[in-house]
Amino acid sequence: MTIYSIICVVFAVMIGSCVGSFLNVVVWRLPNRLSLTHPGSFCPKCGHPIRFRDNVPVLAWLLLRGKCRDCHAPISPRYPLIEFVCGFVTLILAVKVFFFGWMSIPGPLFLGPVIERAQSQEAAYAAGELLFSPPLETACFAALLCVALWSLLLFLILTVGLIEYDRNPTPGKLQITAALFLLASLCALPLRGGADLSVLKAAGLTTAAGALFGLLLFGRARWRIGLLLGALTGSVLTPSAALAAAAAALLALGLSAAAGRRLSGLALFIGLLAALILSPLV
Ligand SMILES: [Zn+2]
Numbered sequence: 084m085t086i087y088s089i090i091c092v093v094f095a096v097m098i099g100s101c102v103g104s105f106l107n108v109v110v111w112r113l114p115n116r117l118s119l120t121h122p123g124s125f126c127p128k129c130g131h132p133i134r135f136r137d138n139v140p141v142l143a144w145l146l147l148r149g150k151c152r153d154c155h156a157p158i159s160p161r162y163p164l165i166e167f168v169c170g171f172v173t174l175i176l177a178v179k180v181f182f183f184g185w186m187s188i189p190g191p192l193f194l195g196p197v198i199e200r201a202q203s204q205e206a207a208y209a210a211g212e213l214l215f216s217p218p219l220e221t222a223c224f225a226a227l228l229c230v231a232l233w234s235l236l237l238f239l240i241l242t243v244g245l246i247e248y249d250r251n252p253t254p255g256k257l258q259i260t261a262a263l264f265l266l267a268s269l270c271a272l273p274l275r276g277g278a279d280l281s282v283l284k285a286a287g288l289t290t291a292a293g294a295l296f297g298l299l300l301f302g303r304a305r306w307r308i309g310l311l312l313g314a315l316t317g318s319v320l321t322p323s324a325a326l327a328a329a330a331a332a333l334l335a336l337g338l339s340a341a342a343g344r345r346l347s348g349l350a351l352f353i354g355l356l357a358a359l360i361l362s363p364l365v
Contacts, residue, residue: 088181095230099173100140103166114251128156140166172237176230244348293317316355
């Protein structure tokens with residue numbers, strides 16, 4: 084499994100940093116109501132289209148020493164930084180899921196049945212009822228989906244955070260996406276731990292705490308997105324992980340108080356990422 088795990092982790096990091104590259108485009112174009120796909124990336128100074136090889140996340144910026152190949156205008160280090168952060172997110176999630184097991188990140192949510200099946204296959208193999216180790220595809224599928232869903236949620240929060248950081252209005256489309264996520268995660272709540280009432284109670288509490296926290300974090304102007312993202316984050320976290328997220332976001336919020344509201348979305352992103360990193364420890 085180790086060699087497959089390494090391949091999956093490398094794959095996840097490549098996808099993550101490429102998504103980061105796309106996220107840079109989204110953060111700039113979406114609030115300005117520009118098409119996300121057309122035209123392709125170009126240098127804002129000389130307008131020359133970016134070559135395919137110069138679009139490789141992080142590496143291209145380093146090789147070009149932060150300058151446009153055509154007009155040598157400096158390219159903001161923010162672009163490779165976002166690509167690096169997104170690659171880091173998928174790296175952390177993939178390493179945890181593939182090397183520390185299914186339960187090393189909280190609340191499988193949507194993946195309840197898939198993960199239960201993989202676990203029962205593992206148990207059957209351990210008991211000698213299966214000749215071969217559990218089918219790789221079930222394990223890889225569940226793990227990759229786990230990484231993909233958490234990444235999607237983190238990238239969504241990062242996108243909102245960066246748009247806010249740029250003092251641009253958060254587009255309604257993102258709020259709708261967040262609402263859909265919230266709805267889906269609420270529908271899937273019973274999957275988190277079967278029909279056990281105590282699990283549902285804990286999930287309800289973390290969802291409510293998350294919603295309240297999001298409201299406080301985003302303030303009056305952005306209360307809808309704060310409520311949605313907060314409730315969403317709370318609904319997928321275990322109480323201990325929610326506590327860690329709250330502590331981390333509170334710390335980030337304290338740090339951002341001097342810089343104003345524009346850092347609140349990024350603070351939520353940092354809080355959730357910290358909670359995911361720390362989740363087996365708390
Ligand atoms: Zn240029």
